[in-house]
Amino acid sequence: MAPTPDITLYASIHSRSFMARWMLAELGLPHRIVDVDIRRRRHKAPDYLRINPMGKVPAITDGPVVVTENPAICLYLADRYGLGTLAPATDDPLRGPYLRWCVFATAVFEPAVYLTDQPDDDASASGRGWGRRETVLSLMDDLLAGGPWILGERFSTADVVLGSVISVALFTGRMPATPETMAYNDRISAREAYKTAAAANWPPPS
């Protein structure tokens, strides 16, 4: 029997909570939302710091289980509630690439495109975990040119995880809008779950 979700999403508008929102929408999972408005510094309140001592959003709880870090939240939800729909099984050859791109999203891609004040030569990049920005961007072009999805024909949680950071990086101009990345961004942003999450995360000014 499928486990019963008891999920609370701790989120703020205009934040990286988008990724977790998109994942919950893809899975159609019922959940409560607690507004941890970062503009009002609710993410630094003691009751929230007990959930995520980093004082960052998003986080989820599922009954007694606490998960922070967007990729971990998505991997957790896919494995526990996806019933094989959004994650390759552990004995599927696509499982390795799937995990690779989910980790790559925030361990490599994000720092590479955010820390633009860092020198991008081989010597400077050899001592840091995310390598050269130029290499990361060219790798993304090659990956996304394969499509339609990151694992090829199959849409998966890797698209939610890496797709979220790519989408935001394109919107904020942190990565070049190449034909490959733009076409991929068009595909992910046409999904109903993406639109639902975007509307919740970036509501129009009231």
Ligand SMILES: N[C@@H](CCC(=O)N[C@@H](CS)C(=O)NCC(=O)O)C(=O)O
């Ligand atoms: N590594 C985290 C990053 C989360 C993150 O940086 N969240 C930002 C919002 S976009 C935040 O909470 N910033 C508030 C702060 O650090 O004070 C993840 O991937 O979930």
